[in-house]
Amino acid sequence: MQKLTGLILLKAVLLISSLFLLPSCSDDDDDEVYIPKPKGYPRIHFENKTYRLYDSICPYSFEIPTYAFIDNDTHLGADPCWLNVNFPRYGAKIHLSYKIITNNLDTILDQSREFAIKHQVKSTGIDETIIIRDSAKVYGLVYDISGNTASNIQFYLTDSTHNFMRGALYFNSVPNIDSLKVVVDFLRKDIVHMIQTFQWKDYANTSKVKK
Numbered sequence: 001m002q003k004l005t006g007l008i009l010l011k012a013v014l015l016i017s018s019l020f021l022l023p024s025c026s027d028d029d030d031d032e033v034y035i036p037k038p039k040g041y042p043r044i045h046f047e048n049k050t051y052r053l054y055d056s057i058c059p060y061s062f063e064i065p066t067y068a069f070i071d072n073d074t075h076l077g078a079d080p081c082w083l084n085v086n087f088p089r090y091g092a093k094i095h096l097s098y099k100i101i102t103n104n105l106d107t108i109l110d111q112s113r114e115f116a117i118k119h120q121v122k123s124t125g126i127d128e129t130i131i132i133r134d135s136a137k138v139y140g141l142v143y144d145i146s147g148n149t150a151s152n153i154q155f156y157l158t159d160s161t162h163n164f165m166r167g168a169l170y171f172n173s174v175p176n177i178d179s180l181k182v183v184v185d186f187l188r189k190d191i192v193h194m195i196q197t198f199q200w201k202d203y204a205n206t207s208k209v210k211k
Contacts, residue, residue, distance in 0.1 A: 044183060046186050047065075047089070051063040052066055053197075058083075059200060060081075060198065060199065061201065062199065063194060067087065071083070071084055073095065079098065082096065083095075083096045084096070090171075090187065091173055092169060092187060094167050094169050094194075097165070098163070099165075100162065101160075101162055101163065105160065105164070108164050115154065124147040125146050126144065127144040128143055129141065133198075137160075137200060138158075138198050139160055140156045141156060142195070143155065144188075148176060148177050150170065152177070152180075152184045153187075153188055157195065163200050167194075169187060169191065
């Protein structure tokens with residue numbers, strides 16, 4: 001009889017213990033495990049590349065995309081033929097600064113190179129592409145600057161005797177090449193097209209532009 005009573009008590013203890021354990025197991029099953037998602041960026045819709053001619057009283061002309069517009073640089077000290085090619089959909093612009101060469105081409109070239117090299121601090125490398133268009137007297141260099149820099153593409157164009165143009169691509173956002181690279185690559189094609197269609201006008205027109 002004592003053995004039977006002891007067995008009953010043991011079963012009762014095990015049953016009560018299992019009842020206490022069940023809520024704990026249930027809580028474990030209900031706990032959600034959160035796994036951080038990889039960083040993502042908004043999908044960008046790129047427009048079809050069609051171009052139109054930009055021309056003005058300035059001593060140069062070139063083609064720009066139909067999804068871009070040009071306005072004058074309004075910064076203090078800007079010359080009349082300093083322009084911005086704006087890409088509002090992509091929050092970007094190409095800043096263009098024009099100079100007349102007065103026996104100082106070497107100095108201007110050094111300044112242009114310094115502007116590009118100063119971005120080396122945050123860049124992972126700089127590639128240079130030489131521009132030679134003898135038929136249009138357009139010569140220059142394109143700097144492709146990789147990494148999280150303020151300007152990933154810079155370039156200059158000159159006829160080596162009278163005219164000089166410098167360009168730099170900027171974004172209206174904190175530099176982040178991970179999110180901007182596809183846009184940089186897209187706009188680089190527009191810069192290449194601009195260079196390929198760039199023309200210097202009659203040198204006599206340079207007299208209309210202030211230094």
